[in-house]
Amino acid sequence: ATKLIKSKPPPSPPSSTTTTTVPKVYPIIGSVLSIIANKHHRIQWLSDILHASPSSTFVLHRGFGSRQLFTANPTVVHHILKTNFPLYHKGPTMKCALNDFLGQGIFNTDGPTWKLQRQISSHEFSNHTLRKFIETVVDVELSDRLLPLLDDASRNKTIIPDFQNILQRFTLDNICKIAFGFDPECILREAPFTTALTDATIICSKRLNGAFPLIWKTKKLLNLGSEKRLKEAISEVKDLARRIMREKKKELREKETLDSMDLLSRFLCSGHSDEEFVIDIIISFIVAGRDTTSIALTWFFWLLSKHPHVEEEILKEVTQKDTVYTHACEEMKDMVYTHAALCESLRLYPPVPMNSKEAMGDDVLPNGTLVKRGWRVTYHIYAMGRSEKIWGPDWAEFRPERWLSWEEAEGRWRFQAVDAFTYPVFQAGQRVCLGKEMSFLQMKRMVAGILRRFKVVSNVAEPEYGGYFTSFMVGGFPVTIQNRN
Numbered sequence: 078a079t080k081l082i083k084s085k086p087p088p089s090p091p092s093s094t095t096t097t098t099v100p101k102v103y104p105i106i107g108s109v110l111s112i113i114a115n116k117h118h119r120i121q122w123l124s125d126i127l128h129a130s131p132s133s134t135f136v137l138h139r140g141f142g143s144r145q146l147f148t149a150n151p152t153v154v155h156h157i158l159k160t161n162f163p164l165y166h167k168g169p170t171m172k173c174a175l176n177d178f179l180g181q182g183i184f185n186t187d188g189p190t191w192k193l194q195r196q197i198s199s200h201e202f203s204n205h206t207l208r209k210f211i212e213t214v215v216d217v218e219l220s221d222r223l224l225p226l227l228d229d230a231s232r233n234k235t236i237i238p239d240f241q242n243i244l245q246r247f248t249l250d251n252i253c254k255i256a257f258g259f260d261p262e263c264i265l266r267e268a269p270f271t272t273a274l275t276d277a278t279i280i281c282s283k284r285l286n287g288a289f290p291l292i293w294k295t296k297k298l299l300n301l302g303s304e305k306r307l308k309e310a311i312s313e314v315k316d317l318a319r320r321i322m323r324e325k326k327k328e329l330r331e332k333e334t335l336d337s338m339d340l341l342s343r344f345l346c347s348g349h350s351d352e353e354f355v356i357d358i359i360i361s362f363i364v365a366g367r368d369t370t371s372i373a374l375t376w377f378f379w380l381l382s383k384h385p386h387v388e389e390e391i392l393k394e395v396t397q398k399d400t401v402y403t404h405a406c407e408e409m410k411d412m413v414y415t416h417a418a419l420c421e422s423l424r425l426y427p428p429v430p431m432n433s434k435e436a437m438g439d440d441v442l443p444n445g446t447l448v449k450r451g452w453r454v455t456y457h458i459y460a461m462g463r464s465e466k467i468w469g470p471d472w473a474e475f476r477p478e479r480w481l482s483w484e485e486a487e488g489r490w491r492f493q494a495v496d497a498f499t500y501p502v503f504q505a506g507q508r509v510c511l512g513k514e515m516s517f518l519q520m521k522r523m524v525a526g527i528l529r530r531f532k533v534v535s536n537v538a539e540p541e542y543g544g545y546f547t548s549f550m551v552g553g554f555p556v557t558i559q560n561r562n
């Protein structure tokens with residue numbers, strides 16, 4: 078296992094059907110025609126343009142004077158997420174599109190409201206006992222629920238029609254238990270709010286990226302089509318959040334002392350107990366914790382099924398250790414190859430493909446590009462992960478070894494991190510993802526737990542990468558499960 082392994086030929090990336098030059102700009106409507114023509118492969122289209130641009134940056138004219146700057150340039154990303162962070166907010170455009178769903182939750186706020194949530198939750202996420210708690214929650218969900226489900230599928234030789242959905246239900250149970258001390262038992266039975274969460278995410282993403290915002294605003298006013306569905310979906314999600322909040326309030330009233338404070342208790346005890354605000358906080362954490370990790374693992378298992386030699390390496394790593402989870406933290410730290418394989422999968426298939434800010438004033442970017450107040454500035458995480466300039470000519474290969482160096486003296490791999498502004502899969506700077514450590518812990522335990530017993534066989538050749546806030550595998554991930562024994 079000591080030598081670098083040559084990967085199979087690169088997975089062919091889907092390509093856009095139109096040109097890769099900056100789209101033509103017409104008076105008044107700007108490039109709206111191109112935006113509409115490319116709406117079904119928006120992520121790839123914008124990525125192709127960025128790869129063709131010498132500065133890895135270009136400005137899209139969205140019509141009626143509205144502009145959106147896209148970048149895949151690490152220096153620019155550093156500028157907007159760190160050097161000039163105070164100038165770049167979530168901004169009014171995003172807040173308007175997401176307010177119905179996310180309200181004042183951490184994802185959709187700036188300034189003091191964001192800071193308050195960041196401070197309270199940072200404390201929770203940096204807590205050492207949380208690490209142990211995450212491990213226990215993940216292990217119990219694995220051994221009591223997920224592994225028996227996979228065992229049934231392998232015994233009965235049935236196809237699991239959508240493994241992505243199973244993973245989403247797993248991570249939803251996880252985040253609710255970890256952050257709120259509440260068990261929705263989603264993996265045992267599909268609840269309406271799981272579909273509601275997906276629908277709300279997709280419809281809000283379409284609101285934000287559509288060519289004419291007036292269309293969704295009119296549909297909302299008339300309660301029609303997707304806007305009608307959004308209203309229903311949000312109400313289902315809010316019902317769940319309200320239930321979680323009320324149960325926690327009851328628990329806090331009844332118990333005189335708490336053995337441990339979860340995130341929700343911390344918010345409720347901090348004096349910020351306005352019901353609508355707490356509901357917004359709960360929804361943001363559910364969205365953050367459910368889709369990202371489950372989508373990451375969906376693409377990861379698909380990539381493993383295409384690269385058996387990587388799976389073999391991981392299997393060696395996870396079976397070297399005791400199957401009993403003693404000294405769990407150490408074991409997870411040692412899973413260097415698995416860690417690298419996860420980073421590599423996140424590079425090619427980032428769960429959040431793009432992320433936007435809005436300039437609150439005029440600015441000049443480090444590459445000389447002018448930004449005007451009110452422009453949206455978007456860093457394209459997917460394009461950066463597939464950039465030849467950043468990763469070299471073998472950028473398309475799934476090669477965990479690019480994250481590793483072999484330490485001859487120690488006889489083992491050492492992980493080599495990449496600068497967060499070059500690899501902003503978890504964002505970077507002041508608003509870097511709060512759940513990064515948690516998600517690696519969770520993903521490694523899930524990968525180890527599943528792969529030790531089962532092989533996940535993909536039943537899909539070339540899945541489509543979804544282009545919403547999060548990049549679902551379009552149409553789901555059908556798999557069969559083989560027991561290794």
Ligand code: HEM
Pocket residue numbers: 183184195198252362365366367369370373427428429432501502503504507508509510511512513515516
């Ligand atoms: C593979 C897994 C994950 C990835 C790729 C990921 C990625 C990201 C990204 C790109 C952002 C910036 C989003 C934005 O500003 O619009 C973010 C923020 C955030 N993430 Fe994660 N995330 C992951 C897992 C998690 C988990 C498990 C949690 C736990 C609840 C979490 C909690 C958060 C929170 C609270 C923020 C907001 C931070 C702020 O605005 O200050 N994430 N994440």
